[in-house]
Amino acid sequence: MKPFDNNRLSALSRRRLLGLAGTAGAAALLGRFTLADEHVHEHSPASATAPERSFVLPERRKLKLAINLNAVCLAPVAVAESQGFFSKHNLDVEFVNFGNSTEVLLEAIATGKADAGVGMALRWLKALEQGFDVKLTAGTHGGCLRLLTAANGGASNLEALKGKTIGVTDMASPDKNFFSIMLKRHGVDPVRDVEWRQYPADLLGTALDKGEVQAVSGSDPFMYRLLKGGDFVELSTNLAEEYGQLSCCVVGVTGTLARQDKAAAAALTQAILEAHSWAAAHPDVVAQDFLKYAVNTSPEEVSAILKDHTHAHHASGPAFVKEIAYYARDLKDVDVLRPSTDPQKFAESIYVDVFS
Incomplete structure (x- = not known):
């Protein structure tokens, strides 16, 4: 049986509608709905706590979960126990906070210092290609990444960034990877046609103000704050075009847990997905509770x-494999993954179906 029911939200978020504006975007959306078969779910509030099948463990199980507790998009996970989702599945979850160090987080999972973790697919896939013993179990939500330009005199579209400079916080960041994909799709070579320049997150806005760069990319909350300041506008997000139907963040478990205790991996994954669904229906409650971690x-x-992201979107099973293969194909196109990597085989090799 499927881990969630199939009640679906009828409304798309504002950012999805912006990303899908125009005939090309609408066609892309229709095309992506071919992936929305088994194990892709847009939950209504009623379904947030009503799975079709129980994944409650027969005995209490302690697990360590690697997480960046400062990441707003992971707020639903950070406060999951406050809402009883871990206890509901007989889990005792200890957070291992690795901040923004994705490499250390993945190494901790791969070496057994943590049993599982949550993070961004576009940051994890290169490391997984290199052989980390981590298996993905599900996609948790969409959103998080934004590309901004000046409100007055900035670039009018992605094509206008040809020959320009883009500010980022990390040359291997998920936002750099994603917007490299978007630039390539819009006829701009992300390697040859633009210059990427690294800044601390709190200096991105200053660099854009000074004209040192013509666009900046990053994740929330930094990008959200710049956008709401009124001096900058969105050029693109990772909910644009068909990417509005993909997960940006994923759950990963150790290879050992996937092989030896699939029931625990399923219980943890289910609890996390339920927490995200609950957050989609109760963002104000999650936000208030998250303040004990946030700064x-x-x-x-x-x-x-949270309302700007798609925390009601989850993917597992064959649909999630297709999402990962889709990202892998695009990352090959921008020289992040090896030319020899087969996207479908790669996606299948790093996924484990814990719900079957």
Whole structure:
């Protein structure tokens, strides 16, 4: 049986509608709905706590979960126990906070210092291609990444960034990877036609103001704050075009847990997905609870960001494999993954179906 019911939300988020504007976007959406078969779910509030099948463990199981507790998009996971989702599945989850160090987080999972982790697919896939013993179990939500330009005199579209400079916080960041994909799709070579320049996150806006760069990319909450300041506008997001139907963040478990205790991996994955669904229906409650982990923010800001993401979208099973293969294909196109990597085989090799 499927891990969730198939009640679906009828409304797309504002960012999805912006990304799908125009005939090409609408056609892309229709094309992507061919992936929305088995194990792709857009939950209504009623389904957030009503799975079709129980994944409750018969005995209490302690697990360590690697996470960046400062990431707003992971707020639903950070406060999952407050809402009883881990306890509901007989899990005792200890957070191992690795901040923004994805490489250390993945190494911790691969070496057994943590049993599982949550993070961004576009940051994990290169490491998984290199052989980390981590298996993906599901996609948790979409959103998080934005590409901004100046409101006055900035680039009018992605094509206008040819020959320009883009500010980023990390040369291997998921936003650099994603917007490289978007530039390539719009006829701009992300390697030869643009220059990428690295800045601390809190200096991206200053660099754009000074004209040192013509666009900046990054994740929320930094990008959200720049956008709401009024001096910058969105050129693109990772909910644009067909990517509005893909997961950006994923759940990964150790290869050992996947092979030896699939029931625990299923219970943890289910609890995390239910927490995201609950957050989609109750963003204000999650935002208030998240303040015990967050710094320099407010419940209003966290709630607004959560509403801007797609926390009701989850993928597992064959549909999730297709999502990962789709990303892998695009990452090959921008020289992130090896030319010899077969996207479909790669996706199949790093996924484990814990719900079957």
